[in-house]
Structures are given as structure tokens and as C-alpha cells.
Amino acid sequence: MRGEAMGWRATISLAIGLWLLPAPAMAQTNPSLSEAERGIRTDDGEDVAKHLRIDEVLVSAHVTGRTADVTLELLLSADPQEDENFEARLALALPADAVVTGYALSVGDAMIPGQLLEQPKARNLYEDEVRAGIDPGLAEVSGNRFTTRIYPIDRAHPRRFRVTFAAPFDPMRGIVLPLSREGTIGKVSLTVTVDGFAAAPSVRFAGETVTLAKQGAQWRGNAGGDRKRLQGGLEIAGGTLAAPMLVTRHASGESFFAISDTAPAGAARPTGGRLRIYWDRSLSHRDDRRDLEAEVLARLADTTTPDAIDLITFASDRPQWTMHPDAAALRKMLDGVTYRGATSFAGLDALSLPPARRCVLVSDGLVTIDRGAEFAADCPLALLTASPKADGARLGRIARGPLVRVSDGKVAEAVAALAQPTAGVTAIRDSAGRRIAFRTLPAGAGAWQIVGPMPDRGGVRVRLSDGSERSYAAGATVSADAPGALWAAQQVQILGDDPARHQAMVAFARRYQVAGPAMSLLVLERPDQYLRAGIAPPPGFDAEWMGQYRESKQDADEAALDDKRERFEQVLERWAERKDWWKRRFVASARPKPRPEPMAVPAPMAMAPSPPPVSEPAPAHSPSDEDRAVMVTGTRAQVASESAGLAADDVSEAIVTAARLRDVPVARAERATVDTAVKVDLADLIAKRPYILALNAAAPAQRLTVLAEQERAFGSVPSFYFDVAEWFRRKGDTATGESLLLSALELPQADDETRQIVAFRLERDKAHDRAIELAEHIAAANAEFRPQPARDLALALAARGRSRGAAGRADLERAFALLTDAALNPASDDFDGFEVIALMNANALVPDIEAVGGRWTLDPRLVALLDTDVRIVIEWVADDADIDLWVNEPNGERVFYGDQLSSAGGQISNDMTDGYGPEEYAIRRAPQGAYEVRINGYDADRINPNGAGHVLIRLTRNFGRRSEEETLVDVDLAFQQGRDRDEEARTKPIATLRVGR
The missing domain is CATH 2.60.40.10 (Immunoglobulins)
Known part of the structure; x- marks a missing residue:
């Protein structure tokens, strides 16, 4: 194989929504082709291939009734005058409602097919291969757009890839695959087979009419040739069905x-009565052809002459209902709609509305929040959309009438479809x-x-x-995938709406081989890659390698049990170390230990060296337990005094030494505290970008006007919505703030990173149900390869459970189970230290569970409520990025990865250098004074070096006590380059905590 000869291997992932070419490129050419640095994302806007070309476009279509299976095979090659290897980026617009059912890439002389697995897992495996220096290809689907990145391509080794999709006929246009490129292509061909037609449909390809001939029960045709222009693409329309x-x-x-x-x-065409319009005002509807949709509705009103028109606009806030006498009033109202917030059907069912003769829902159907909400209109409901990316599978679930897509020149047909009975x-x-x-x-x-x-x-x-x-x-049965694939895609979506049915969704998608928003197609070459992916090689896999895979799979299955046993022993050892730390007596040095010198970094992208060994101070007597408190500068909070009974040390010691699990008397430890203030000043944590400066300068009455102006200029990326959402929240306009926050979910770039940030802020703002919904989906999709999402979900459940009193028992019990499972299950060495942080949270839940009569199960050796004056935990949303937590203590000591234990007992957990975190600072008895919290962007993910890191921070005082209070903040963080990455001036200050009266 060529891969063996050249020393590279190919990894191809068909992942959903991870990378898109700029929209203008897609509008001009289809497919579009560009170049990029291998494996590294760039934001230079380059969208023209200077050294690559498309040499062949081979299309085959099998039409079955009003559906079709279409396969495109493209050959990409490099300029014969160039000696370099190139990475290709290709994007292809597919027909509306198309479902990708296959992907394959040439590896040597073979076409290797893709295998389905969860999208985050596919992305993780792909990026691991890139970082390991193995040269991969990546393919993606978002809405009706397919993209692929392939490396390497050079003058001697072109690459061929194949994508297959199923699509329904558009009722007004048929099957339309818009293919258009400047210049000629070496070879262009089409093969068409048609089943189920008495009179053949018309077919055009590359601007020419294709003649179909009757062969038995089928119609067949061919077209194309060498050195052809690819203008006009493929169009199949009309014809008469045989049955x-x-x-x-x-x-x-x-x-x-x-x-x-x-x-x-x-x-008869009904007239009069009431016309009800449900109009989507979420952010994703902002850029659709709303002018076409409004024109259709106005003409529909003129045609059917309703007695009144109800307009219900909806997004992620409360639906708004207005009544209008005629089409002109309706147009005026639609012209003034503001598009913001997430797509949600929640609340529509609860509206009390007068009976309507005809109802129309106008939406792209791309639901991003409240996915479990039911909506069933109490009138005949038709669907209207002008969005090419509209989710026909979801809209089809809602409709009790036609699903109408409108485009330029097709308004009259859309009106006729809606006006019919x-x-x-x-x-x-x-x-x-x-x-x-x-x-x-x-x-x-x-x-x-x-x-x-x-x-x-x-x-x-x-x-x-x-x-x-x-x-x-x-009648007779025809071999074809399209009807089954289109049906299965909707069933996959239904299952995917419920994270509890995630595994059923995965199995269903694999059964019918359909890619969707949660599933990806991954092509791997070597046995070890399939083993790491946890999927079986495809049929036709090299026989020798298949034998290696089976042998390695058996060894891996046997090793899994040993891994679980070893993991438990490791957790016991690390938890014992944490308990020893908690029981030790520390005395802060009058003078700090000398700080380590900044470490020399030989290259800007080099990984941080291992931290030096930490020398622990000798045990000493603790300072007297005088009244003390922990303060993060700001809001007032009442703190309970020490409870009667056992002292804190005695209570915790009883937990540690309990012989029987259910007899452990777990209670919250309390230390003497006084009234204090707690606040985190976020002013410096909002980036002073142009739109924030503009809002700062605006008078209160002009804020929304200024926001709209800035949104038009900057509202194409999630960071804009995160920033302005926080700005409005801090000004007291929480409704606008929440709408802006949820708007981030609607952008094409939105992914698990976006959802994690939104979920974190929703938890902070006590919007528990929505925070948990997002966290549930992230945890379900990532469960197999990283433990952090399970902890995030557990913390969101714990917050909701605590807020509900006795009604929160199930949430608390589930949160405890998630935390302990994540701590004990084997995990990558990349996340060593996670287990102790998770067990700290789990043990802190025990008193809450027992207070509401709940149950919990954990090995007694892992049971200990280790309360602390201060606990700070950070995590981040990027894979393979190295972000560090620093705490400067009152005596001048810095606790960070280079000095993990202070003389006062302040401790930093294991240094997480490979992404996500968490990292934790904890101190049981905090000496009086100021504790400065900073974060350091030490090293970026090497395949995404240009993006900012985003860090989620939990600042907790009196952790594990009845007086516990937690403050959540999140910030953008730039990654540092060069030799001065450890300088304090290059870190970001987060908060100052003060301990004292």
C-alpha cells in the first residue's frame, strides 16, 4: 500500500458541524476547493486552491419513485510542477433533506469505507492521529453542506473520495445537485437508473439534456465526457409514477x-375562518430568506381571506401572540421582528388560542434547546421554510399537512400548496x-x-x-437505500432527542448506516486504530490485519478487567494521600519559599516539562481556630456558626474509620466563622472588544439599538454572544442576557464547546433544567473517552437537587453515582487527578442525600468529607491544551504546577497538560490574608493554535459545610508563546479571596 511505502496512514472522520468553508465560497462554486496548512486550523480566509485541482467528477443516481440515492466520486490531484504535499479542503452543497449514507477514501489502490460512531469520539480520534504525526483526512456534514479535508496530496499521488447520500424530490424542482466550477475538468460523467416510473423523468447534467432509454422495468441513461465544464449540475424532475x-x-x-x-x-378551497401563523424568531432564522416566507404568507392571506390572522412568534423565551386584520398588518409586524435566542417549541402547546381553520409553522426546525418539548397544533398544520438547511426530519414529525419549501421564483407554487385543502x-x-x-x-x-x-x-x-x-x-421490490435511509434518519433524530436513549440511537444509526448530527463516519487503516476506536473493521479489510485485529481485541478485552482493578487501587492510593493531606497540620512560613525560575522552552509549541518533585513541609501545629472566614470580595452572605457536637476533625475521622457503609454518620463539618462578604468582580473578565466599548458608551435607552448595530457587524461567532450576554446580565437585563446567551447555540460553529459554556452559565444563573439538558447530551456523546462531561452533568444535577429540597432526592442520588462512576472507571492517563476531584464532590453530596432520605453506595475507604476553607476548580473546553491554575497565597508563596504544596497546606492537583482539566486548589485552614487567583494559558492545542482558550472556574468557600457558597465564572484566555510563558504578567487575574474577620 502507498501508505506503507510513504510512511503515513490515513484517518478520515465524517463528523458533524466541526468546520465549514465561508458561505460566499459555497455560493460561487460547488464543490469549492481550497488549501490549508496540514492538520492546523487557520482563520486567514483563504478559499482558493492554488496548487490543487479536481480531475474527475463521476456521478451516479438511482431514482426510486420520488426519492434517489446519489453517489459522487471525485479525484483530487496536485500541480505537476510542485514538489510539495498539500492538504485539500473541499465543500459540497447537497440537496435539501439529504442524508449522508456513505463515505470512502482511497488508501493505496483500495477505497476504504467509513464506519459510524459518535461525532465527538470521531473528532477525538481524528485529532489524536494528527497530533501523533499521522497524516489524516477529515470530512464533515452540517445541514445540507458536506466538507472534507484530505492530506497528503502531491503530484505523484492523487486522492479519490466517494460520498453517497439519499434525498427526496423537491416537489417544485425535483432532485437538484448544483455543481458548478470555473474552467474544464478532466473527466465528467453521469449514470442514471430510474425505477417505478411509467413515463421517465427529465434529466439534465452539466447543462445538457440526458436521454433515458427503457430497459425492462427501468429507465437508464449516461452522459459526460473528457474536458467538460461542470455547469448546471444534476437535475431530475417530472415523470409519471407507475403506481x-x-x-x-x-x-x-x-x-x-x-x-x-x-x-x-x-x-373546495376553504376561505374565511382564522389563519394562525407560528413564526420562528430564533437566531437561526435571521439569515434565511424571510422575505420569501413573508411574501408567501401575505399572498396566502389575500387568497384565503381569513377573518383574522394570529401571529405567534417564538424562540427560547415565552411565545408572543398578536392579532392582525389583514396581510398588510401582518407584513408590517414581521418586518419588526428581532431574531435572537435559541430555537425552541416549548410553550406553544400551553397557549390558549381561539379555533383556527388553517395553521402554518414557519421555521427551519433546527431545535437547539428544549428538545424534549412536545408541540401538536390543534388545527391542520402546514410547514413553510425558505432555508436550504431546514431540518425536514423534525418538521415532518410536527406537520399535519404539507411541508413546503419556497425559493426564488416559486412563491406562487408555495401559496398554492398551502391554500389547497x-x-x-x-x-x-x-x-x-x-x-x-x-x-x-x-x-x-x-x-x-x-x-x-x-x-x-x-x-x-x-x-x-x-x-x-x-x-x-x-408489488415488485427494488433494491435501493433512499426510502429506508430517509425514514431511519428521522428515527435517529427522535432517539437522539433523549440522551437516555443515546446507545439505542447509535445502534439504530449503524443499523441503517445514516450519519446525522450526533453520528460520524470514520475511516481507519490499521488494526490498532480500529481497536482504539472500539469499532470493528469494515468488510474487505486486509485479511492479515483482520487477524491482528481479532488477536489484539481478545487481549484488550482481557486487559480491561485488569485495568478496572488497577484503577481502583490507584484511586484508593490517591484518596488516601488526599486524606493524609487533610489531616496534616501546616504552619505558613513567614517568608515564602523561593519561586522556581521560569522554565526554558526550546520552541513555541513545545509541551511543558514535568514539574519538579515537591518537598512537603514537616508536620506542625495548626494556628488556633479563631473566628475566620473566606471572602471573595463583594456580596453579603450569612455563615452558620460551628454546630453543636463533634468538632470538624472528629466528624471527618469518624467517616474515614467507619466499618460499615450504611452506618457512617456523615454530617457537614462546620468551623467557627463570622459574617463576611463574598463577591467576584467580573469587570476585567469581559474582553474590551469594539462592541463592548460601543455598549459602554450607549445611553440606557439606546442599548438595544446599539446591540443590533453591533450584532450585524460581529454576530457571526459565539464569543460575541457570550460577551454581550454577560454585559446585559451585569446591567440587570437578565432576559436580554439569557436570549443572547442561548443565541450562541444557533450559530453554524456551535459545538460541544459552545454547549458546555452555555450550560455552565445556565447553571450559574439557576436555569437548572436547560443546563442539565445540554449537559446530558454532552455527557452521553463523550462518555466513552473522557470523564469530564459526567462530572459537569453531576454538578448541574446536584445544584438542581439542592434547590428542590426533598423533591431533589433523585437528582442528588444520580449526581453521586455519576461522580463515583467517573472516578472509578478506567480513564486515560491524560486525566490523572480527576478521580480525587470527583470524590471530593461526591463526598460533599452525602449529607444532602441523607437529609432527604436518599441512598448512596461507596467503598468505605473512599468515604470522607474533606471540608476546606477554600476550594477552586478550573476546567476548559479545548482538547490537548495546557492551562494552569495559579494561587498566590498571603505570605507570597505561589501554588501552581511547579510548586504544588505550600507551607500553609495549599495544594494544587495533578497538572493536566492534555486538555479539559480539571485542576483544583484546596486549602483546609487558610491563614488570614488575600489569595490571588490567576490562570495561565501555557500551551494551545497544536492543531488549533489560533483560538482562545475558554476556562470555567468554580470558586468555593467553606466547601463541604452547611455554609458552603460557590461562585461560577468563565473567561477567555489567550495562549502564550515563547520563553516567558510562566511570567505573571502573561497570566490572567480572576479573583481575590480574602480570609479574615
Whole structure:
């Protein structure tokens, strides 16, 4: 294989929503091709390939009824005059509602197919291969856009890749794959096969009409040639179906139906009554062709002459309802809508509205929050969208009428489709009367189209929205994936909405081979890569390597049990060390120990060297337990005095030495404290970017106007919404702040990093349900390869549980289980130290669980409530980034990775150099004075060196006590370069905590 000869291996990940080419490039050419530095993300805006070209475009299409399976195979090559290797970045716009069903890349002479696994895991594996120096390729899907990055390509070794997708016919345009590039391409070809048509559809390719010939029950045609221009792409439309129902055999071996039919003839077009419009005002609707949608609605009102028009606008806040007499008033209202917040259908069901004759929902369906919310309109509901990225699978679940897509020049057709009597399917049953799950696809005026699993025996009975029924009998079966893939994509989405069904979703997606927002296709070459990925190699994998894989898999399975036992012993040892630290007596030195010199860094991207050994101070008597308190400069907080009974040391010692788990009398330890103030001043933590300066200069009455102006200029990235959300929150406008925060979820760049930051802030603001929803999805998708999301979810559950009193028992119990499971399960060495931090949180939950009559289970050797005056924990959202927590104590000592234990007993946990964290500072008895908290961006992820790090910080005083209080803050952090990365001036100050009266 070429990979062996050249010393590189290929890793290809089809991941969802991780990287996109700029929108203008997609509008000009399709596919677009550009170049980038290998494996390293850049923001230079380069979107033109100077040294790469597309030499071949081979297209094949299999049309089955009003659906099609389409395969594109492209050959990429390098300039023969160049000696260098290049990385290709290619983006391709797909038809609306297309579902990617396959991806393959050439490795030597073979095309290696992709295997499905969770998107975050695919991304993690891909990036690990990049960092290891193995040259990969990456492919992605977001909405209707497919992108791929492939390396290496040189003049002697072109690369070929293949992508397959299923798509339904657009009722107004058919199948349209817009292919367009300047200049000629070495070879362009099309092969078309059509099943289920009495009269063939029309086909055009690269600007030419393709003639189809009848061959048995099929129609077939070919087109193309050498040195062709790729203008006009592929268009398949029209034709006459041989029968309303076509049965197809999916690659899984299962059969599916595709039914396209019309409403009963002669039904009168209803007029008058009430027209109700549900209008999406979330951020994602901002950039859609709202002018087309508004024109359709105005013409619909003119055509149907309703007695009144209800307009319900909705996003992630409360729905707003207004009434309008005519189309002109409706247009004026729509012109003034502000688009902000996340897409959410929550609250629509709870509205008390007058009966309506006709309802239209206008939305892209890209729900980003409240995914479990139910919405079922109490009137015949049609769907309208002008967005090419609209989620047809979700919209099809809501519709009780047609799903209409409008584009330039198609307004009249859209109005006609909406004005016709509702032609929707309400139920499908088999011959025995059992319900069949189905998916509604877009259809023309007075028509409907559905796909679903075909019963083993007999036909199907369809009930329409007018109450009538129709029966359809099975005919000959055609081999095709599209109907089954389109149906399965919707079922995957339904399962994906519930994180508790995550594994069922993964299994379902693999069963029908459909990629979606949660699933990716990963191509690997070597046995060890498949083993690390936890997936089996595909059929046709090299026989010798398959033998190596099976042997290694058996060894790995046997080693897993040993790993779990070893992990438990490691946790016991580290927890014993933490308990020893807690019991020790420390006395702060009058003078600090000399600080280590900044470490020399030979190259800007070099990893930090291992910290030097830490010499622990000899045990000494503690200072007297006079009244003391912990303060983070600011808000007032009442602190309980020491409770009666055992002293703090006695209580905790009883926990440590308890013989039987259920007999352990766990209680919150209390030390003598006095009234104090607690505050974190966030003024310096908001970046002074231009839009913040503009808001600072605005008069209160002009803030929203200025915000809109700045949003037009800067509102394309999540950081803008994070910053302005915090600005409005601090000004007391929490509603605007929350709407801006949730807007970040709507951007094309939004990913797990975005969701983690939003969830953290929602927890801070006590929006517990939404914080937990986001944390649930992140934890479910990342569970296999990193433990941090489980801890984040546990902390959000704990916060909600504590806020609910007795009703929070289930949350508290689950939070405890998540923390202890994450601490005890084998994890990568990258995250050593995580287990102690998780156990600190778990033990602090025990008193809360027992207070509400709950139950918990943990080995007695791991039970100890280790309360502290101060506890600070940071984590970050980037993989492979090295971020450090620093605390400067009152006597001048700095506690950080280079000096992990102070003379006063302040301790920093294990240095996390490979991403995510957490890192923890804790001190049991804090001497009086100021504690300065700083963070240091020591080293960026080498494949993403240009981005800022984002750090989530929990500042806790009186941790593990009844008087515990926690402050949550998050900040952007620049990564430092060169030899001075350890200089204090290059770190970021976070807060000052003061201990004293």
C-alpha cells in the first residue's frame, strides 16, 4: 500500500458541524476547493486552491419513485510542477433533506469505507492521529453542506473520495445537485437508473439534456465526457409514477415503502375562518430568506381571506401572540421582528388560542434547546421554510399537512400548496391493524408523500387528515437505500432527542448506516486504530490485519478487567494521600519559599516539562481556630456558626474509620466563622472588544439599538454572544442576557464547546433544567473517552437537587453515582487527578442525600468529607491544551504546577497538560490574608493554535459545610508563546479571596 511505502496512514472522520468553508465560497462554486496548512486550523480566509485541482467528477443516481440515492466520486490531484504535499479542503452543497449514507477514501489502490460512531469520539480520534504525526483526512456534514479535508496530496499521488447520500424530490424542482466550477475538468460523467416510473423523468447534467432509454422495468441513461465544464449540475424532475407505492429493499435487508399520492379530487378551497401563523424568531432564522416566507404568507392571506390572522412568534423565551386584520398588518409586524435566542417549541402547546381553520409553522426546525418539548397544533398544520438547511426530519414529525419549501421564483407554487385543502397523513397501519411509524416528505399542492417500513405480509392502510382511508398493495421490490435511509434518519433524530436513549440511537444509526448530527463516519487503516476506536473493521479489510485485529481485541478485552482493578487501587492510593493531606497540620512560613525560575522552552509549541518533585513541609501545629472566614470580595452572605457536637476533625475521622457503609454518620463539618462578604468582580473578565466599548458608551435607552448595530457587524461567532450576554446580565437585563446567551447555540460553529459554556452559565444563573439538558447530551456523546462531561452533568444535577429540597432526592442520588462512576472507571492517563476531584464532590453530596432520605453506595475507604476553607476548580473546553491554575497565597508563596504544596497546606492537583482539566486548589485552614487567583494559558492545542482558550472556574468557600457558597465564572484566555510563558504578567487575574474577620 502507498501508505506503507510513504510512511503515513490515513484517518478520515465524517463528523458533524466541526468546520465549514465561508458561505460566499459555497455560493460561487460547488464543490469549492481550497488549501490549508496540514492538520492546523487557520482563520486567514483563504478559499482558493492554488496548487490543487479536481480531475474527475463521476456521478451516479438511482431514482426510486420520488426519492434517489446519489453517489459522487471525485479525484483530487496536485500541480505537476510542485514538489510539495498539500492538504485539500473541499465543500459540497447537497440537496435539501439529504442524508449522508456513505463515505470512502482511497488508501493505496483500495477505497476504504467509513464506519459510524459518535461525532465527538470521531473528532477525538481524528485529532489524536494528527497530533501523533499521522497524516489524516477529515470530512464533515452540517445541514445540507458536506466538507472534507484530505492530506497528503502531491503530484505523484492523487486522492479519490466517494460520498453517497439519499434525498427526496423537491416537489417544485425535483432532485437538484448544483455543481458548478470555473474552467474544464478532466473527466465528467453521469449514470442514471430510474425505477417505478411509467413515463421517465427529465434529466439534465452539466447543462445538457440526458436521454433515458427503457430497459425492462427501468429507465437508464449516461452522459459526460473528457474536458467538460461542470455547469448546471444534476437535475431530475417530472415523470409519471407507475403506481403510488414503490417497495424498496434496503442494504440492511429490510423493506420500505415510498408512497406518493394526491388528496381527493374536487375538494373546495376553504376561505374565511382564522389563519394562525407560528413564526420562528430564533437566531437561526435571521439569515434565511424571510422575505420569501413573508411574501408567501401575505399572498396566502389575500387568497384565503381569513377573518383574522394570529401571529405567534417564538424562540427560547415565552411565545408572543398578536392579532392582525389583514396581510398588510401582518407584513408590517414581521418586518419588526428581532431574531435572537435559541430555537425552541416549548410553550406553544400551553397557549390558549381561539379555533383556527388553517395553521402554518414557519421555521427551519433546527431545535437547539428544549428538545424534549412536545408541540401538536390543534388545527391542520402546514410547514413553510425558505432555508436550504431546514431540518425536514423534525418538521415532518410536527406537520399535519404539507411541508413546503419556497425559493426564488416559486412563491406562487408555495401559496398554492398551502391554500389547497390539507392533504396530510395521520396514521398508517398494516393488514393486522398495527400502527407503522412513517416520515412525511415534501410534496406539491394537494399531494402528500411518505416513507416507512414495509410489513412482512400484506399491504398498508393510510388514514388521511380528512378522515378517508386508502389501501396500497405491495408489488415488485427494488433494491435501493433512499426510502429506508430517509425514514431511519428521522428515527435517529427522535432517539437522539433523549440522551437516555443515546446507545439505542447509535445502534439504530449503524443499523441503517445514516450519519446525522450526533453520528460520524470514520475511516481507519490499521488494526490498532480500529481497536482504539472500539469499532470493528469494515468488510474487505486486509485479511492479515483482520487477524491482528481479532488477536489484539481478545487481549484488550482481557486487559480491561485488569485495568478496572488497577484503577481502583490507584484511586484508593490517591484518596488516601488526599486524606493524609487533610489531616496534616501546616504552619505558613513567614517568608515564602523561593519561586522556581521560569522554565526554558526550546520552541513555541513545545509541551511543558514535568514539574519538579515537591518537598512537603514537616508536620506542625495548626494556628488556633479563631473566628475566620473566606471572602471573595463583594456580596453579603450569612455563615452558620460551628454546630453543636463533634468538632470538624472528629466528624471527618469518624467517616474515614467507619466499618460499615450504611452506618457512617456523615454530617457537614462546620468551623467557627463570622459574617463576611463574598463577591467576584467580573469587570476585567469581559474582553474590551469594539462592541463592548460601543455598549459602554450607549445611553440606557439606546442599548438595544446599539446591540443590533453591533450584532450585524460581529454576530457571526459565539464569543460575541457570550460577551454581550454577560454585559446585559451585569446591567440587570437578565432576559436580554439569557436570549443572547442561548443565541450562541444557533450559530453554524456551535459545538460541544459552545454547549458546555452555555450550560455552565445556565447553571450559574439557576436555569437548572436547560443546563442539565445540554449537559446530558454532552455527557452521553463523550462518555466513552473522557470523564469530564459526567462530572459537569453531576454538578448541574446536584445544584438542581439542592434547590428542590426533598423533591431533589433523585437528582442528588444520580449526581453521586455519576461522580463515583467517573472516578472509578478506567480513564486515560491524560486525566490523572480527576478521580480525587470527583470524590471530593461526591463526598460533599452525602449529607444532602441523607437529609432527604436518599441512598448512596461507596467503598468505605473512599468515604470522607474533606471540608476546606477554600476550594477552586478550573476546567476548559479545548482538547490537548495546557492551562494552569495559579494561587498566590498571603505570605507570597505561589501554588501552581511547579510548586504544588505550600507551607500553609495549599495544594494544587495533578497538572493536566492534555486538555479539559480539571485542576483544583484546596486549602483546609487558610491563614488570614488575600489569595490571588490567576490562570495561565501555557500551551494551545497544536492543531488549533489560533483560538482562545475558554476556562470555567468554580470558586468555593467553606466547601463541604452547611455554609458552603460557590461562585461560577468563565473567561477567555489567550495562549502564550515563547520563553516567558510562566511570567505573571502573561497570566490572567480572576479573583481575590480574602480570609479574615
